[in-house]
Amino acid sequence: MRVVVIGAGLAGLMAAQQLHNNGHDVVVLDKGKSPGGRLATRRIGDATLDHGAQFFTVREPEFDHHVQQWVRAGIVREWCKGFSIQDGHPRYIGTHGMNGIAKHLAKGLDIHCNTFVFEVTRNEDTSWSIKIDDGTVFQSDALVVTCPLPQAYSLLITAHIDIPEVLFTCEYDRTIGLLAVLDGESAVPAPGGVQNPSESLQFVADNYMKGISHIPALTLHFSPGFSEHHWDDDSHAMHQLLIHHAQPFLGNARIVESQVKKWRFATPRAPWPQRFWQHESLVIAGDAMSRPKVEGAALSGLAAAKAISELQN
Ligand SMILES: Cc1cc2nc3c(=O)[nH]c(=O)nc-3n(C[C@H](O)[C@H](O)[C@H](O)COP(=O)(O)OP(=O)(O)OC[C@H]3O[C@@H](n4cnc5c(N)ncnc54)[C@H](O)[C@@H]3O)c2cc1C
Structure with a gap:
């Protein structure tokens, strides 16, 4: 056939x-x-980040x-x-x-x-x-x-x-994600992933600790409630808000480059x-x-x- x-x-x-x-x-x-x-896996400079399934x-x-x-x-x-x-x-x-x-x-x-x-x-x-x-x-x-x-x-x-x-x-839950390339080691604990660290965040992964990135780079996935609430925010304001939520995972490192990714159909309810x-x-x-x-x-x-x-x- x-x-x-x-x-x-x-x-x-x-x-x-x-x-x-x-x-x-x-x-x-x-x-x-x-x-x-x-x-989905994305390259940003020397960093490689999973930005869909982790x-x-x-x-x-x-x-x-x-x-x-x-x-x-x-x-x-x-x-x-x-x-x-x-x-x-x-x-x-x-x-x-x-x-x-x-x-x-x-x-x-x-x-x-x-x-x-x-x-x-x-x-x-x-x-x-x-x-x-x-x-x-x-x-x-x-x-x-x-x-x-x-x-x-x-x-x-x-x-x-x-x-x-x-x-x-x-219906599907939405997910807003932040991809952040760092200039040093992150504060994410071994093995490089944190599940539900706060009401706003569903998962934080360090792609370097995961072994897929040559340099430290974080993927942050925001919770369905947070994502729904902020879905239509102004893109610059949203980007700044996501970066703010990333701070506890940075340790002494700084974000050198970052991107926002929105998944409209992330998870079927x-x-x-x-x-x-x-x-x-x-x-x-x-x-x-x-x-x-x-x-x-x-x-x-x-x-x-x-x-x-x-x-x-
Ligand atoms: C942010 C996020 C985090 C996740 N984390 C995990 C995790 O940690 N563990 C886990 O097990 N799962 C996770 N998942 C879920 C997992 O990724 C999905 O369940 C799985 O990949 C879905 O596969 P699929 O083939 O059903 O759908 P999809 O991967 O969505 O494939 C559907 C395809 O259809 C194509 N398409 C749609 N409309 C058209 C059209 N009109 N014409 C042509 N093509 C079209 C799309 O481009 C897409 O490639 C996560 C998902 C997201 C979004």
Whole structure:
């Protein structure tokens, strides 16, 4: 089958790899500059900073199977077994940043980045026409949609399919982030991450201590409440406020460069109870299905690929 996958985040890439391995002709379309979605790593000068997902945990043997392959390939490694409390569960990171996982999965796939899909229509024979921003139309026998659900909704509205409303009314928490390059060691304690240090902050990571940056550089993720409250602040005032909140983590170092990053669809609040939603040759997948976070996205992508492959049986 020819399968189009919309979204080259973890869910889309896992689905696409699996479908490709099963012998399908797969095309992945993503509006971003490169694959990864919320598995995002940015360079600022000599610093390398994860600015989406910071680390991930593993619960299911199916995901563990893939993670151990990534460990053997040197793509991921264990960071620690907890932050202020050691609970014994490994926290994994991308060896060269979380986006390295996406780069690894993207190998051998036909991925079109900078490609914004804005209309999906179902043909009479249940195949699909997928229209992108330059007017090109991709045809496919099956379609996997992995964007955050509100974005999937706006795409699928023209497909005239009876999709449960509750699926698309799923709300997402927002995250405002600050990326800060320092001129010396930070005050972040070992192993280089602090969870929920204050009401305003959800996570602070030292990318140097994590082992992905050549020089000290912090990622600060602000809490959903703080992010919602300050979302529309004037950008200069917001930047200054975020820098103010970074002070306790600087030690004797100074911020030499910093950037603000806003994630509108950071975390789904109430995931759909199954790993995917399917109507004939359409499957909706992603981290809003069954379990949020990196593991949920991966398992949803794998389940979506299985559902598509079973269409032929
Ligand atoms: C700030 C932040 C911190 C996080 N921290 C953690 C963490 O520490 N641990 C953890 O496990 N998880 C964490 N997560 C969650 C984790 O990153 C996500 O659950 C996971 O990466 C989601 O993958 P996905 O494939 O479902 O979605 P995405 O990665 O969002 O992929 C969807 C893709 O669809 C594309 N797209 C959307 N609309 C269109 C369109 N119209 N046309 C073409 N392409 C389109 C987007 O460009 C995107 O690449 C964090 C997320 C954020 C934002």
